[in-house]
Amino acid sequence: MKSIFDESTKDELVGRINEIDESCTALWGKMNVSQMLRHCVLWEEMILGKRIYKQTFLGKLIGKFALRGLLKDDSPLEKNMPTVPEFKIMENFNVASEKNKWLALINEHAHVAHPDFVHPFFGKMTRKQIGYLAYKHTDHHLRQFNR
Secondary structure (H helix, E strand, C coil): CCCCCCHHHHHHHHHHHHCCCCCCCCCCCCCCHHHHHHHHHHHHHHHCCCCCCCCCHHHHHHHHHHHHHHCCCCCCCCCCCCCCHHHCCCCCCCHHHHHHHHHHHHHHHHHCCCCCCEECCCEECCHHHHHHHHHHHHHHHHHHCCC
16 A cells, blocks of 8 residues: 655655646535645644644544555545544635645655644554555545546
C-alpha cells in the first residue's frame, strides 16, 4: 500500500497538489477548492500532532474496526465520507496560501515520529497506519478535484 512516508509517493502527491489552482471544481462533495485546501491543512496539522482532538465515543466503539476496513487494501476512500466536525469548512481562503501550507505540512512527515497519535475517530494509530491513511486522505481530495 502507498504511504506518505515513501519518498516517491510523497513526491507524486506533491506534484498533484501543485496542479491545484483557483479554477479547480469538485467532482463530488460540498467543498470548493479553497475549503478543501483548508480542510487538508487542518487534517495534516492533526496527523502531525499540532492539533489534538479526543476520540469520540462512537470512535471508541467502532473506530478500530472502521480503520481496518479503510486500510485493508489500496482502494481509494469512498466519495462523500463523513469528516470530523472541526474539519467542515464553510468560509473561503486564499488558494495559493493554503496550498503552500499544505505542501509544507506534507514535507514535515519525514521528520515526525507520531508515537502518541490518537485520531478523533479511529483512535491510537501506528506509524504505518498513519502513513497509509495520510496517503489515502490526500489522494481522496486530489481525486475529488480531478488531480
